[in-house]
Amino acid sequence: MRKLFIIGIGTGNREHVTMQAISALNQIDVVFIPTKGDEKAALAAIRHEICDRYISRPVEIREFPILQRNRETPDYRQRVIDWHDMIAQSYGKLFADMPDDANGALLVWGDPGLYDSTLRIVESVKEQTGLAFDIEVIPGITAIQALTAAFAIPLNTIGNPVTITTGRKLVSGWPDGADSVVVMLDGQKTYAQIAPGNIDIYWAAYVGMEQEILISGPLAKVRDKISAAREAARAEHGWIMDIYLLRRTSA
Numbered sequence: 001m002r003k004l005f006i007i008g009i010g011t012g013n014r015e016h017v018t019m020q021a022i023s024a025l026n027q028i029d030v031v032f033i034p035t036k037g038d039e040k041a042a043l044a045a046i047r048h049e050i051c052d053r054y055i056s057r058p059v060e061i062r063e064f065p066i067l068q069r070n071r072e073t074p075d076y077r078q079r080v081i082d083w084h085d086m087i088a089q090s091y092g093k094l095f096a097d098m099p100d101d102a103n104g105a106l107l108v109w110g111d112p113g114l115y116d117s118t119l120r121i122v123e124s125v126k127e128q129t130g131l132a133f134d135i136e137v138i139p140g141i142t143a144i145q146a147l148t149a150a151f152a153i154p155l156n157t158i159g160n161p162v163t164i165t166t167g168r169k170l171v172s173g174w175p176d177g178a179d180s181v182v183v184m185l186d187g188q189k190t191y192a193q194i195a196p197g198n199i200d201i202y203w204a205a206y207v208g209m210e211q212e213i214l215i216s217g218p219l220a221k222v223r224d225k226i227s228a229a230r231e232a233a234r235a236e237h238g239w240i241m242d243i244y245l246l247r248r249t250s251a
């Protein structure tokens with residue numbers, strides 16, 4: 001039976017790779033690495049380095065192009081569903097080419113369970129193609145853990161819940177019930193569009209990586225500095241990944 005390891009590799013620091021991930025990497029015959037665009041090229045290079053550094057047996061590395069989303073579909077959810085369907089089809093072809101008893105791997109950024117669709121897509125490959133394969137998931141360090149560690153802060157305040165959300169959702173208002181909000185997947189600088197009173201921000205770009213940038217402070221005071229740093233870094237590297245924690249303060 002074919003087996004597919006879905007391995008969380010952390011967020012760009014080669015030392016985020018866990019012992020469990022290294023053990024899985026050394027059981028595989030083929031690694032599938034997605035490519036395309038500046039960001040994907042940088043992330044593909046890190047995946048290659050992880051393979052070179054941690055795999056000590058012969059392994060085939062198969063790159064494949066990630067198809068781009070059709071930006072013309074008006075509904076966001078439908079756009080994502082269609083895009084995942086397209087990716088599922090290309091995964092289906094890749095997996096079908098694996099020998100029956102081979103082990104394959106997808107190296108997922110951060111943890112496969114957090115804002116990542118690999119697990120959903122792989123399930124739909126099974127449904128669409130009827131291909132049989134086992135799946136084993138190896139957890140990884142998430143951007144949230146890298147963020148809180150970089151600032152040496154706890155994620156939550158004592159006894160309180162935390163909301164994890166996207167820039168797209170934050171635009172419509174502060175989530176109910178939490179004093180700590182983690183925002184991911186925000187290409188629109190949503191922190192600069194909300195009322196900044198009584199909020200501290202802990203912002204990190206490329207967290208854990210060589211290019212890491214960290215800025216924190218009262219939102220009203222540092223939001224312009226963050227926007228300037230974000231734009232400069234994006235221009236310099238051609239891509240950016242950032243994450244932030246917003247914390248309501250009592251004063």
Ligand SMILES: C[S@@+](CC[C@H](N)C(=O)[O-])C[C@H]1O[C@@H](n2cnc3c(N)ncnc32)[C@H](O)[C@@H]1O
Pocket residue numbers: 011012109110111112113114115116141142143144183184185186204205206207208209241242243
């Ligand atoms: C598609 S999600 C993947 C999340 C990933 N599965 C995880 O566990 O962190 C991509 C988002 O994660 C955040 N992210 C991932 N890696 C990051 C990094 N090294 N620095 C800053 N943000 C990062 C950003 O908010 C980015 O938009």
